Amino acid sequence: MTQATDTAPTLWQALKRGLAGKCPACGEARLFGRFLKPVPSCAACGRDWTVQRSDDFPAYLVVLVLGHLLIPVVVEVNLNYDVSVGLQMILWPAIAIAGALALLQPAKGFVIALLWAR
Numbered sequence: 001m002t003q004a005t006d007t008a009p010t011l012w013q014a015l016k017r018g019l020a021g022k023c024p025a026c027g028e029a030r031l032f033g034r035f036l037k038p039v040p041s042c043a044a045c046g047r048d049w050t051v052q053r054s055d056d057f058p059a060y061l062v063v064l065v066l067g068h069l070l071i072p073v074v075v076e077v078n079l080n081y082d083v084s085v086g087l088q089m090i091l092w093p094a095i096a097i098a099g100a101l102a103l104l105q106p107a108k109g110f111v112i113a114l115l116w117a118r
Contacts, residue, residue: 025116036104058104
């Protein structure tokens with residue numbers, strides 16, 4: 001396949017496509033072959049995705065977002081309810097792990113799209 005020669009999407013279009021796990025260039029094919037492994041090239045437009053390396057930045061974004069979302073909830077729950085320490089030792093790490101797994105692939109797609117668009 002050849003590289004797409006259509007007009008390039010706007011930055012916001014590319015970022016939305018990356019968040020959705022789609023090719024930021026065309027929005028047609030999947031960006032990931034496995035959970036965090038981008039496909040070598042887009043099946044629809046042929047765009048090469050081996051040159052966009054997101055490294056650890058998506059994980060940093062996820063930690064930043066989850067920390068800002070989860071810590072106020074933890075504080076409010078502790079101020080308003082009498083939750084046992086044992087339950088909290090299970091509850092908060094489980095929520096953090098589930099949130100991290102839910103946000104990691106969209107964050108990686110976002111970073112790949114941002115690198116490609118800029």
